[in-house]
Amino acid sequence: xxxxxxxxxxxxxxxxxxxxxxxxxxxxAVADRDERRRRLVAERxxxxxxxxxxxxxxxxxxxxxxxxxxxxxxxxxxSTALSAGVHLLVEKPVVAAGAEIDQLECxxxxxxxxxxxxxxxxxLPAVAVLRERLANQRVRTVRAIRVVPAERLDLxxxxxxxxxxxxxxxxxxxxxxxxxLGHVSSVQRWTDDTRPHPQIVMAHLGFDDGVIASVENHWxxxxxxxxxxxxxxxxxxxxxxxxxxxxxxxxxxxxxGDYLPDTELEGSVAGLPVGALATQLRHFAQCVITGRDPxxxxxxxxxxxVRVAAEIAxxxxxx
Numbered sequence: 001x002x003x004x005x006x007x008x009x010x011x012x013x014x015x016x017x018x019x020x021x022x023x024x025x026x027x028x029a030v031a032d033r034d035e036r037r038r039r040l041v042a043e044r045x046x047x048x049x050x051x052x053x054x055x056x057x058x059x060x061x062x063x064x065x066x067x068x069x070x071x072x073x074x075x076x077x078x079s080t081a082l083s084a085g086v087h088l089l090v091e092k093p094v095v096a097a098g099a100e101i102d103q104l105e106c107x108x109x110x111x112x113x114x115x116x117x118x119x120x121x122x123x124l125p126a127v128a129v130l131r132e133r134l135a136n137q138r139v140r141t142v143r144a145i146r147v148v149p150a151e152r153l154d155l156x157x158x159x160x161x162x163x164x165x166x167x168x169x170x171x172x173x174x175x176x177x178x179x180x181l182g183h184v185s186s187v188q189r190w191t192d193d194t195r196p197h198p199q200i201v202m203a204h205l206g207f208d209d210g211v212i213a214s215v216e217n218h219w220x221x222x223x224x225x226x227x228x229x230x231x232x233x234x235x236x237x238x239x240x241x242x243x244x245x246x247x248x249x250x251x252x253x254x255x256x257g258d259y260l261p262d263t264e265l266e267g268s269v270a271g272l273p274v275g276a277l278a279t280q281l282r283h284f285a286q287c288v289i290t291g292r293d294p295x296x297x298x299x300x301x302x303x304x305x306v307r308v309a310a311e312i313a314x315x316x317x318x319x
Contacts, residue, residue: 001063001285005030006053006077008041010155011091011118012068014266015281018273019066020045024285031056053077057084064288066118066281067091071159075100082111089284091118092167094302097310101303116284116294117302119171123276123283124264130234130241131175137236139177142213144169144232149224153195157219160197160313163306166217169232170305171297173215176234179207184308186315191220203312226260 001024005016008030020027029048032038042049050056056065057080064087067077074095081088094117095104104112121127148165156164183206188198199220205213221229230245245264252259261267266275273281280296287294 001288002026002028002061003285004028004050004056004060004062004065006032006056006065006067006081007069007073007091008032008037009068009070012066013041014277015066015068015089016041016045016047018266018278019281020047021268021271021273022278022281022285023272024282024289028060028062029056053080057081057086062086064089064284068118071096071163075103078104078115082107082114087114087116087284087288089116089118089281090302092171092302093163093306093309094299095306096163097306101306104299104303112299113293115299116287117297117299118280119168119297119302119305120265120276120280121168121172122175122297123279124245125276126243126245126247126264127172127175130243134176134234134236134239134241137238139211139234139236141211141235142173142176142232144172144214145216145218145230147218147221147229149221149227150192150199150219151224153192153199153219157195157197160309160316161199161201161217161219162203162309162312165219165228166201166203166215166312167305167309169215169217169230170308171301172232173205173213174301174304175297177207177211177213179209179211181304181308182206182208184311184315186312188316197313198316201312201316205308223257225257227262227265 003019003025005012016030019025027047029050030038030041031050031052038049065081067090069077146165146169186203189200191199201217203215232243234241246260246262250261266277
């Protein structure tokens with residue numbers, strides 16, 4: 001599959017490096033409005049550098065693109081890629097709420113099936129095992145807690161936490177609870193009142209069949225020696241399942257404290273990328289190559305998460 005990356009910031013750079021090393025993908029070019037950034041990534045990986053999505057798709061024949069631009073640019077880049085007839089892997093959240101959701105829902109089915117949401121948590125092996133195990137059980141409650149390093153607010157603090165990290169947890173709720181959502185409420189607090197959005201968000205979701213989900217995000221981890229500290233608990237009629245990320249499979253003790261590398265998200269063995277990001281790209285490539293519809297996560301799943309996240313963000317009080 002011939003692939004282009006649109007946006008080479010934090011996650012776009014990761015996508016590009018992984019795609020360049022996967023045997024089923026030919027990374028052709030990267031695009032970014034920041035000239036220094038796009039040239040740096042392009043030269044490192046030996047691919048072409050382009051200004052933006054339009055420039056990328058006019059200059060190169062591609063099968064698919066990864067859209068990893070800022071959220072405010074997603075809808076424009078999605079429209080450009082769909083018009084060019086390519087397949088899309090779109091970083092979360094796929095779009096902002098409101099009219100942009102309506103635009104995607106009105107697309108013909110053939111175009112909707114070309115959009116794969118980059119909800120990477122679903123590509124974690126542990127999540128896949130739990131989904132298979134609990135597929136035929138009635139879920140009673142879900143509780144998800146995610147603690148993010150406070151220093152990452154400098155990178156993501158312009159957006160409400162519900163539209164950033166919490167989208168992952170809302171999508172996991174969606175993965176295990178397929179019922180109709182009845183109501184959403186939240187409690188939100190600031191730990192840094194110089195920021196535009198709260199750093200602590202605790203949301204409660206009630207479903208029509210009686211399932212209750214609690215989703216908490218805390219942007220308060222005082223160090224970045226681990227990417228996140230995340231836990232999810234799922235209680236069914238027969239079993240209780242626990243998942244922790246990172247899994248603590250590797251713990252390195254240093255003079256500055258313990259370091260926990262996130263081996264589940266990305267890594268490599270003998271130069272071959274492994275981890276959820278690589279699995280997600282390989283799944284996307286297989287959808288493009290074989291023509292099959294996305295099966296791990298759908299556009300409908302992604303739009304559900306955006307709607308819920310937007311509702312939570314709208315409940316944010318003033319600092």
